[in-house]
Amino acid sequence: MNSSSRSRQAGFTIWQWMVIVLVGGFLLTVGFSLAPLYINNYTVRATVQALQNEPELGRKSTQEIRLAVERKFDVNQIEAIQAVCRDKARPCLKVEKTKTHLIIDANYEARTHVMGNVDAIVNFDKNRVEIVIPGAS
Numbered sequence: 001m002n003s004s005s006r007s008r009q010a011g012f013t014i015w016q017w018m019v020i021v022l023v024g025g026f027l028l029t030v031g032f033s034l035a036p037l038y039i040n041n042y043t044v045r046a047t048v049q050a051l052q053n054e055p056e057l058g059r060k061s062t063q064e065i066r067l068a069v070e071r072k073f074d075v076n077q078i079e080a081i082q083a084v085c086r087d088k089a090r091p092c093l094k095v096e097k098t099k100t101h102l103i104i105d106a107n108y109e110a111r112t113h114v115m116g117n118v119d120a121i122v123n124f125d126k127n128r129v130e131i132v133i134p135g136a137s
Helices: 003-008 014-053 055-059 062-075 079-087
Strands: 094-097 101-105 108-115 118-124 128-132
Touching: 014 062, 014 108, 014 118, 014 128, 062 094, 062 101
Parallel strands: none
Antiparallel strands: 094 101, 101 128, 108 118
């Protein structure tokens, strides 16, 4: 190997390392901002899906069902969806009851601050459960 080929085999320059560090820092910042939203949504989804194991929900009114779900959110310390529901004109926790089915829809959208004047909005739309009411014809 001659000396001219060695000089071309140098590593990253300081500018390339700065770009890598800046991009990595930005991705970490976004990740740390969004991770709590996804953790809360996992708890919301688990809470809503756990309602399928409660057969007595079919005998309750929609108001009683809504209060029961909100109590479960309180127990699991899910403040994110409750704050969103309080701020909106339309409720984000929808409870519909027919003769044969009970539908609980807890889809919501969460917003978090990322940096500066940049916010991130995440839509969670898989928090819907349909429960068959036992004994209904």
